Amino acid sequence: MTVGNLLVVQGGGPTAVLNASLSSIISEASQLKAFGRISGAQSGLLGLVNGDYVDLGGLSSRDLGLLRNTSGAALRTSRYKPCDEDFEKMLGHLRASSVHSILFVGGNGTMRGAEAVGAFCRNAGYELQIIGVPKTIDNDIARTDRSPGFGSAARYIAQSTRDLGLDIRSLPQPVSILETMGRSVGWLAGASVVGKRCEGDAPHLVYLPERPFAADMFLSDLERLLTRQDWAVVVVAEGLRDTERNLVYQTTNPSQFDALKRPLTGGVGEFLAKMVSDRLHIRCRSEKPGLLGRASVSHVSEQDLADAELVGRAGVHALTLGNSDKMVALLPLSGFEANKYDLVDLSDIAGEERTIPEDLLSDGPLSVNQDFISYVSALAGDLPEYFDHSSLQRNS
Known part of the structure; x- marks a missing residue:
């Protein structure tokens, strides 16, 4: 397994706790020292296609604390849907930057995009680990008890x-x-x-x-x-x-x-x-x-904030343990499963909507x-x- 550099992608509509997930990802990845460099793609999948990356590893503890409590998407986001030519460009940028691990933070559309990126790189023979980190106010991602962003x-x-x-x-x-x-x-x-x-x-x-x-x-x-x-x-x-x-x-x-x-x-x-x-x-x-x-x-709920941070940390740990093509799924808030999570296949989520x-x-x-x-x-x-x-x- 080649861990290489880590890239974070934020996709879809922002939430009040989306940056809390990003902050926890940066904090956990920095503490574990398991990646060469931590970067973020600007404007979601569009930034992935264009190789528009920003450095995240140099943020101070104060910066991360402010980021945790900031609304919107610090990396900016998009609903961009890549075409066939885009995947070739994307792969070129990943190779050039030695990115071998990506965390996709988003909803249903982002998880479909994550699955597509993983499949393309796998077919191209490029070693890449991908983990999905759930986020949406709609609470419509399958296989997870709840989606960070919804509670607030x-x-x-x-x-x-x-x-x-x-x-x-x-x-x-x-x-x-x-x-x-x-x-x-x-x-x-x-x-x-x-x-x-x-x-x-x-x-x-x-x-x-x-x-x-x-x-x-x-x-x-x-x-x-x-x-x-x-x-x-x-x-x-x-x-x-x-x-x-x-x-x-x-x-x-x-x-x-x-x-x-x-x-x-x-x-x-x-x-x-x-x-x-x-x-x-x-x-x-x-x-x-x-x-x-x-x-x-001002309406962020304690549980939602805790969930957003949990899925961010869990995504980092999933990568360090060699997992790929999975999404972090929160388990119900009951009994011994409170604040626990599981990993589910991205292929089981893409295209499914949780009504x-x-x-x-x-x-x-x-x-x-x-x-x-x-x-x-x-x-x-x-x-x-x-x-x-x-x-x-x-x-x-």
């Missing part, structure tokens, strides 16, 4: 939904629709329920991509709800799909497509708010934290059950205690 984003959504409800309750606005990120899965939208303490609290209706969305049923449920109280908070995932599995809303403007030529899914909240106003003839507004929901360092399992879903208005709430609560952490409005009594 879930905390943001849970707290924001709770605060939105208290604001609207104070000066009743008939309906507010909160849109969360989540192109294909509803983990974040479901997390909005974590801050709900009693039936009257927000959210009141939650809609996920895992359940077909029927507009007439939605309007009927909302109208029925408003006969019991004069305000409502509805939470929807941006990737909401109808009964034919088509996106309920997506832009048709090509200038708004992402690097993978996918139309942006954001905007379903505004679309549904207009539907409510037009068909029920009541005031309705939409809210969309968007990127703020994944970038807020919310049926045993965590509900047919009720909130779409998720108590087991889901318990699972997410452990990752998001405790929310602040608030004043109980029911303790206020009218004068007799």
Whole structure:
């Protein structure tokens, strides 16, 4: 086995704890002294193709401490999908820099890219170890109990939904629709329920991509709800799909497509708010934290930060033990397996998407059950205690 130099690649959407993984990778690799040089590829796979590397080994302990608590992707990231010619260029840069170990930190797309890079180098006879380090706010990576980035984003959504409800309750606005990120899965939208303490609290209706969305049923449920109280908070995932599995809303403007030529899914909240106003003839507004929901360092949860650091260290150790073509997979937070991990084959992850399992879903208005709430609560952490409005009594 040739360890050689280590290269770190950050891919896909940033999170509030992505750099915590990077910081722990650098710290662990430096301490173990198992690699010749530690570098980072700028802008994800694009930097890998262009040989755009930066030195990471010279960062001070203070730098690493600041990096740990910095949002975004310090190395910058991308959703670049290499073509056949790109792989030849990539290999040339790896050879020239004597890189024989790569850690890919990212989500599903990054893990597919890691598998493709490994297969190409293997076929070319170039010795290269590759380990995937999971990261995504969507929590949709297969074979891992949770993905670093999700817990903090879930905390943001849970707290924001709770605060939105208290604001609207104070000066009743008939309906507010909160849109969360989540192109294909509803983990974040479901997390909005974590801050709900009693039936009257927000959210009141939650809609996920895992359940077909029927507009007439939605309007009927909302109208029925408003006969019991004069305000409502509805939470929807941006990737909401109808009964034919088509996106309920997506832009048709090509200038708004992402690097993978996918139309942006954001905007379903505004679309549904207009539907409510037009068909029920009541005031309705939409809210969309968007990127703020994944970038807020002030909402980082303790467990999520610990997970991000753990997978970074585990990735380094996996390389030093001679592992390759694997991803670090977190085990459930229960019993003796708390804060433990396993290594799973990249080939078992690529192309697979982890939706919310049926045993965590509900047919009720909130779409998720108590087991889901318990699972997410452990990752998001405790929310602040608030004043109980029911303790206020009218004068007799």
